[in-house]
Amino acid sequence: MFTTTLIAVTMQPPQNPGPPYPPTFDQTPRPNWFRRATPARRVAVILGSVTLSILLLCCTGTAIVGALTGEPEPTKTGTTAEAAQQPILAAPGEPTESPVAAPSTVPSSVAPATAPTSAAPAPVVQVTTVTEQATVRYSERTVKDSSLAEGKRVVRTKGVNGVRTLTYEVTTTDGVRTAKKLVKSVVTKQPVAQVAAVGTKKPQSSTCDPNYSGCVPIASDVDCAGGSGNGPAYVDGPIRVIGDDIYKLDRDGDGIACD
8 A cells, every 4th residue: 555655646747837947058159179279289280280281292292293104102011120121222323332331349359559659760871991802813925935846835934813902892781781882903913924835846857856955866765975874875965855854864954954
């Protein structure tokens, strides 16, 4: 019973309803978001709009020019890292650039060479005088001797070499010889010419010994006439010895036999 009564009360219409009133609204118009924004934000919005318009205009113009010229638009594949790793190919006729290695930052264990603190010493130059001796070869002279058998050669005067003194000016730099100049040449000892006699005497006969200028007979032994020799052959002097004294006729060795 209690439940039924509650429902009935609830479903009853309101008592003395008032006259209907229309809803009330604020008739004052509210400003839009641009007007409510601060001046700085307005400037930022205007600049962003202008920049976006320029970018759209450039991209649209590039696409239109590419379509008109027939150049295909390059396709982008891969990530940014892959694009950075791909080599850049130069167009024909353009110089290619090789990658430049970055300077190494690893510290070197070798210390840089330091400049010398003092200048190099000047070279020591010395000039000295040196004398040397050279041999002067003797000359030879030939004379004819009618007392000698034809073709026989006898040295009358023996040759002697001379001496020439040479004076040099020697320059040394740091102990090393760098120049040598002859400044004087003098013959300090004159050479002695060698004189040789060549015989021109024709042989007299086959019975005379050619070692003597006179006719000394050819025998087993020849002695001076009037001497103590026992022959068997004898000869009268004086006789010049022009060869070998085979008969020992020149006792005193002065070149004259049986004198």
